[in-house]
Amino acid sequence: MSPVLGRLRPRGLRPRLVVAFVLVTVLGAAAAAWAGAGSAATALVDGAQERITGEVADRVGAAAPELAYPPDQDALDRLRRDVGPNTLVTYEDMRSADGTGPRLVTDALRGAVRERDRITVQRVAADGRPWLLVGVPLMITAPDGGRTPSGIEVYAVRDLSGVQDQVDALTRAAAGASALALVPAVLLALLAARGVLRPVRDLRDTARRLASGDLGARTAPQGADELAELTATVNEMAESVQTSMAGMERMRADARRFASDVSHELRTPLSTLTAVVEVLATASDRMEPDDRESVGLAVTETRRLVRLVEDLMEVSRFDAGSVRLRVEEFDAVGAVRDCLRARGWLDRVELEGVEGITLRADRRRLDVVVANLVGNALRHGEPPVRVRVTATPDEVRIEVTDDGPGLPEEVRPHVFDRFYKADTARARTPGSGLGLAIAAENARLHGGGITAENAGGGGARFVLRLPRDPGGQEKQEEGS
Amino acid sequence: MRPAQAVRARSAARVPLGLCALVAAALLSSGCGLHPTGPTDGGRAPTGVAPGMTLYFVDGDGELKAQQRESGRLGSVSDAVSLLLTGPGPTSGLRTEIAPVPTTRVAVTTAPDVLTVVVPLSVDEVTPQGIDQIVCTALGAHVQQGGSTGTKVQVRFTLGTAESEEHRTCPLIG
Numbered sequence: 344m345s346p347v348l349g350r351l352r353p354r355g356l357r358p359r360l361v362v363a364f365v366l367v368t369v370l371g372a373a374a375a376a377w378a379g380a381g382s383a384a385t386a387l388v389d390g391a392q393e394r395i396t397g398e399v400a401d402r403v404g405a406a407a408p409e410l411a412y413p414p415d416q417d418a419l420d421r422l423r424r425d426v427g428p429n430t431l432v433t434y435e436d437m438r439s440a441d442g443t444g445p446r447l448v449t450d451a452l453r454g455a456v457r458e459r460d461r462i463t464v465q466r467v468a469a470d471g472r473p474w475l476l477v478g479v480p481l482m483i484t485a486p487d488g489g490r491t492p493s494g495i496e497v498y499a500v501r502d503l504s505g506v507q508d509q510v511d512a513l514t515r516a517a518a519g520a521s522a523l524a525l526v527p528a529v530l531l532a533l534l535a536a537r538g539v540l541r542p543v544r545d546l547r548d549t550a551r552r553l554a555s556g557d558l559g560a561r562t563a564p565q566g567a568d569e570l571a572e573l574t575a576t577v578n579e580m581a582e583s584v585q586t587s588m589a590g591m592e593r594m595r596a597d598a599r600r601f602a603s604d605v606s607h608e609l610r611t612p613l614s615t616l617t618a619v620v621e622v623l624a625t626a627s628d629r630m631e632p633d634d635r636e637s638v639g640l641a642v643t644e645t646r647r648l649v650r651l652v653e654d655l656m657e658v659s660r661f662d663a664g665s666v667r668l669r670v671e672e673f674d675a676v677g678a679v680r681d682c683l684r685a686r687g688w689l690d691r692v693e694l695e696g697v698e699g700i701t702l703r704a705d706r707r708r709l710d711v712v713v714a715n716l717v718g719n720a721l722r723h724g725e726p727p728v729r730v731r732v733t734a735t736p737d738e739v740r741i742e743v744t745d746d747g748p749g750l751p752e753e754v755r756p757h758v759f760d761r762f763y764k765a766d767t768a769r770a771r772t773p774g775s776g777l778g779l780a781i782a783a784e785n786a787r788l789h790g791g792g793i794t795a796e797n798a799g800g801g802g803a804r805f806v807l808r809l810p811r812d813p814g815g816q817e818k819q820e821e822g823s
Numbered sequence: 824m825r826p827a828q829a830v831r832a833r834s835a836a837r838v839p840l841g842l843c844a845l846v847a848a849a850l851l852s853s854g855c856g857l858h859p860t861g862p863t864d865g866g867r868a869p870t871g872v873a874p875g876m877t878l879y880f881v882d883g884d885g886e887l888k889a890q891q892r893e894s895g896r897l898g899s900v901s902d903a904v905s906l907l908l909t910g911p912g913p914t915s916g917l918r919t920e921i922a923p924v925p926t927t928r929v930a931v932t933t934a935p936d937v938l939t940v941v942v943p944l945s946v947d948e949v950t951p952q953g954i955d956q957i958v959c960t961a962l963g964a965h966v967q968q969g970g971s972t973g974t975k976v977q978v979r980f981t982l983g984t985a986e987s988e989e990h991r992t993c994p995l996i997g
Contacts, residue, residue, distance in 0.1 A: 408897040411895045413874070468858075478865075479869060506857065
């Protein structure tokens with residue numbers, strides 16, 4: 344198919360319906376009009392031919408009784424004049440011709456006239472015009488009715504251009520009638536298209552709402568056609584998806600509530616346990632070395648447990664959506680330095696960045712994120728661990744890079760998953776397994792995000808991006 | 824949809840379109856124009872030429888007999904009847920049953936089935952055979968001009984008489 348045709352082919356259902364309707368209607372109208380015009384034209388032509396033939400025969404018949412027989416040249420000329428212009432009269436070897444018409448007389452016509460002894464007509468085209476040839480044999484009738492050919496033949500040539508013009512006018516009228524059918528065809532097609540397209544459009548809207556998460560979206564099926572069946576099927580599909588989604592949602596809510604409940608329930612006995620262990624630890628100086636080691640282990644594990652429960656509660660709060668940001672304006676580099684200083688990491692981490700990058704964020708949560716990222720780098724990577732703070736007019740980037748082996752490809756997509764341990768052999772690390780997940784949730788809460796990648800030198804690089812003003816951005820999003 | 828199927832679907836859609844164009848073209852070409860034809864029949868040939876007139880007289884046996892007059896053309900019905908009124912001529916061996924009249928003016932009118940011949944004679948001036956002579960001559964000329972042999976002849980005489988209304992046929996023709 345040529346590219347032009349391809350481009351012209353209508354894509355939408357409505358233009359396709361309209362084109363099909365118009366084609367069918369116009370073809371039908373054209374067929375009817377042409378058939379009518381055709382038979383009318385045939386009748387017209389036949390009538391004209393009969394009239395001309397009758398006129399010629401009448402003139403010959405009227406002239407015959409006064410015609411000398413056997414005729415001389417004078418008699419032939421007189422007969423020719425009686426019949427009219429463009430006429431040829433022959434008798435044996437004599438002939439009398441007039442006008443340019445007689446040269447059109449064909450041998451086939453002469454042969455037919457002599458053979459049949461009846462008037463014979465033939466239509467020919469010459470000089471771009473249609474002509475009618477009328478061959479008339481003149482008969483001798485005996486008083487008792489017996490007929491014999493006289494040998495006199497009259498050939499009249501008549502122009503049919505007038506008839507041609509009438510036929511052309513008929514054809515034009517038929518074409519006009521066909522064109523008139525175009526208007527009702529388009530209207531009908533639009534009507535039919537609307538009837539078909541409305542349910543399709545409704546169904547499309549419903550599917551769109553379903554796709555965007557509105558599982559309660561339904562379309563009321565109208566009528567009992569295939570489109571109504573399709574609508575009913577889509578409704579059933581939406582129903583079953585909604586049911587299973589509701590079930591899954593309930594199960595997930597149950598699981599979250601369970602985690603939340605468990606961490607809350609653990610907190611009270613854990614604080615008691617912590618107090619007891621702290622008391623034990625203060626008294627460990629007076630213990631035997633074995634006991635002291637056990638107490639030390641108990642203290643470490645208890646702290647780890649406390650941390651885990653705290654992280655679990657934090658995650659539960661994220662899941663419940665009950666976390667609120669307490670946004671304040673502060674200096675980004677200063678906040679990062681405070682975070683490192685509070686954990687005693689200033690001498691193990693290189694901090695890079697100019698003072699004066701102001702950031703509107705929840706300072707406590709930024710502290711948690713940075714601590715988690717740096718702690719992760721210190722635990723899993725190799726020194727030196729570098730923190731670099733940069734800023735654009737819109738956002739603040741905090742990069743945490745280490746010199747370790749980097750993140751294996753299969754690990755990278757999962758580093759922010761909960762309880763994901765990259766190295767199964769080192770399952771017992773000091774981390775809770777929730778640190779990066781919490782960091783990612785916090786970043787998302789600010790309207791930013793964290794990406795994990797490998798630095799050019801081989802180490803892992805975590806990049807935290809925070810908008811400089813999360814409130815302003817939210818307003819912008821609402822506005823847009 | 825795989826590309827192969829797409830191509831097939833497109834070519835399938837092209838078939839009806841091409842068909843439509845063909846039908847339209849056929850309709851357009853057949854609808855108009857006077858095309859040349861071969862020789863076709865145009866009806867019965869005209870007639871009316873003859874080397875002379877055929878008149879009817881009575882021979883020695885008292886029978887009607889045709890006589891050819893070489894006038895070189897057929898002429899009209901009234902010409903033939905007028906000539907009949909002038910008699911058979913001395914050398915023919917035929918006689919006429921119509922009394923000689925000073926004028927031979929004859930009027931002929933033609934209705935679809937009836938030929939009316941108005942003769943300058945009273946009914947007493949012709950015998951029944953003389954009436955047959957007039958009827959046969961008129962009908963013979965009429966048939967030679969292309970008329971039907973079943974045509975009736977009404978001979979109207981001068982002076983109103985019932986004989987004038989009669990529709991007659993020739994015993995020799997039809």
